[in-house]
Amino acid sequence: MPVLRVGVAPDSLLNPECFVNDTLLCDPGVELTLIHMIAKLLNVTVDIVHSEYHKKGRLHSLHHLLETDVIDMTGNSFIPSQSRTKSVDVSLPLLQHKQAYLIRRPAASDVFMNFNPLASFSKTVWLFLFLVFSVMPLVVGLLHYAGFGQSIARSVMAAVGDVERACFMYYRPPRRIIWFCGLLFMAAVKLAYSTYIWAALMYPYPTKLPFRNIKELAQQLRHHRYRFAEYHGAVMFTDFSCTDDPAANSSLVFNFETPPTPHMWLSKLLEHDDLVFVADRVKLLQYMQGFPDHDKLLLIVDDQVELKYRCFFWQKNFSLGNAINQAIIFMEDFKENLRYRFTNGGREAFTWEKTLADSQERRSAVSLNIIKGPLISLCVMLGISLATLTFEMLVWFYKSHRS
Missing domain, CATH: 1.20.5 (Single alpha-helices involved in coiled-coils or other helix-helix interfaces)
Incomplete structure (x- = not known):
């Protein structure tokens, strides 16, 4: 049986130890799961080769293994580019993700910072309500005592009854000015507490995005409000914003060495409010899933950059390259057939427009x-x-x- 040598570089999303003797003992990750399925389709044996971590990144170490004929293909998927594919070939696209950015959640504005969820239970509020509900019967009692010549006890009892009927709108309310004042007061209290409940439902506060796409991020970088967290090596300038004076922005990108583990550099994002990490959306979500303070981070999905495709890299003139690509096509056709069969009952083709319309209709209901x-x-x-x-x-x- 042919042997497929697969190189795997250190990655928190991949678990090559789960891949033992062509069997999966646990979840090895998306890429290794695809390789396991491809190996079953092609009837080949997979030999996992562990790559050491290199200062220049995972891709550099796997490139070295490909050039020295230690491995046939990479187990990690990468985004293809002209500089990366000079000496290697790439597979068909495997995964597609939207570009996203991860930053520390900006601080709240003064309006929401002053909001106190326990404001209605403070002593001042209770004292104010007690004062209002004490003064109202007292004023009405004085009206009864002075205008009708009643005794103090009967005036107080009549005042309490009038205030009760005014507040709860019982049958035959008193036709006095205090009744209208009571209605206005109760309406004001209801309005205040309705506003409070609305604010409580909106808590935690809505966050205003500092940028929404790569163009707005470039402006933030140009004004030194943000810097790339994953940037390594010498500082080089790229004119993202297409300004007239690129030389004035020569320090656009700051050099910041990223810690080796995702949890460590997520902690760095919390320590520095000017750091931004750029990656695909799914990977950032997976990183945040096991991070205890993920609620302090803000994930921004780019609304302009198209989908990023990730591929396997292998040697030039790799004998199993065409077969692996055919296996990838077969798995994609199998997925589309399942989608066609179970989503629409086999009666009509699956269309993105129909799915989008259905989802919008469900959200509006x-x-x-x-x-x-x-x-x-x-x-x-x-x-x-x-x-x-x-x-x-x-x-x-x-x-x-x-x-």
Whole structure:
């Protein structure tokens, strides 16, 4: 059986130790899983060759193994470019991802920084409400005492009843100015607490993106507001913004050595608010998945840069190159056939426009579960109001019949 020598450079997303004797003991990662499937299709044996980490990166060490005929192909996938493929060939595209940027989450604005979720439970608020609800019966009681000549006890009892009817809008409310004041006060309280609840639902605060694409990032780099976190080696200038004076921006990119593990350089992103890491979206999401402080980071997906394709690299005139490409095509056709069969029932072809329209329609629909809680509260309030109204009507009919 032919042997396929696959070189694997250190990568936190790949676990070559799971690949033992052409069997998978655990999840080896996306690239090695594809190689395992290709080996099964081509009926070849896979021999994993571990590559040492090189200062210039994973690709340099694997290039050296390819040039010295130690391996046949790489187990890591890379983005092909003219400088990378001078001495090697590439496979058909395997993975495609949108370009993304990872930065430390910007600080909140003053409006949201001053928002306190526990503001309604402070002592000042409770004292203010107690003062308002104490002054209202006192004022109404003075009106009863001075205007109707009632005793102090009867004036206080009548004032409490008036305030209660004004707040809860019972049957036959008093026709006095205090009733309108009470309604205005209750409306103000409801408005204030509705605004508070809205702000609480919006907490944590919305973050304004410092940039949305590579052009806006270039402007930030030009003004030295950000620097690349994964940049190694000598500092070189590239005129991203196409300015008239590129010499004035000669220090656009700062040299910053990245730690070897993802968790360490994610920690560096938290320490420096001017660092930005550029990679594909899926890889950054995988890095953030195991990071404990991922909520302090902000992932920005580029809305202009097209999809990035990643490929395997192998030797020039590799004998199994065409066979591996055919296996990749076969797996893609198999996936499309499954998608055609199970997504549309085999009746019509799978189209991106249809899927996009369906997803937009689902997003625009509002589920009843969203307003389930407010509907229950409204029904309970209506029930209490109807019960109170019924009780007041019965008392009124009873008194009217007795009189």
